[in-house]
Amino acid sequence: xxxxxxxxxxxxxxxxxxxxxxxxxxxxxxxxxxxxxxxxxxxxxxxxxxxxxxxxxxxxxxxxxxxxxxxxxxxxxxxxxxxxxxxxxxxxxxxxxxxxxxxxxxxxxxxxxxxxxxxx
Numbered sequence: 260x261x262x263x264x265x266x267x268x269x270x271x272x273x274x275x276x277x278x279x280x281x282x283x284x285x286x287x288x289x290x291x292x293x294x295x296x297x298x299x300x301x302x303x304x305x306x307x308x309x310x311x312x313x314x315x316x317x318x319x320x321x322x323x324x325x326x327x328x329x330x331x332x333x334x335x336x337x338x339x340x341x342x343x344x345x346x347x348x349x350x351x352x353x354x355x356x357x358x359x360x361x362x363x364x365x366x367x368x369x370x371x372x373x374x375x376x377x378x379x
Contacts (some may be wrong), residue, residue: 260307262340264347269340271307272333279323293322310334 261376262269291301295318303309313317317328365371 262307262344264344266347267340267343269344271337272311272330273305273307276319276323277305277326277332283323290322294318307337308348350377 260271261274277337280287285293287301287305290297292297294301294315296304296315302311304311304315311330311334313327315329316327316334319325319330322326
């Protein structure tokens with residue numbers, strides 16, 4: 260599940276795991292068994308619904324042969340991008356709300372002090 264804003268795209272590590280499973284022709288069920296995780300948890304991991312823990316990263320290293328450090332870094336970058344996406348989207352929502360105010364009319368009526376300009 261990708262999260263995005265105008266500037267950022269947050270791609271969960273599960274997308275990379277899915278690619279690795281496809282490359283290995285490994286089913287989600289087989290992967291869950293090898294990881295010693297429930298199929299439900301694996302599904303949630305692949306879809307970005309749960310975070311990738313350090314323990315899971317170690318299991319991924321064992322099952323897929325890709326260093327735990329890679330998976331931990333991928334999760335950290337995802338969480339950082341997710342925070343940036345959330346922040347930017349919240350700012351866009353705030354600007355949208357601000358743009359609904361009749362600023363010029365309020366300034367003309369001296370309800371607000373006039374300023375040079377506001378662009379959002």
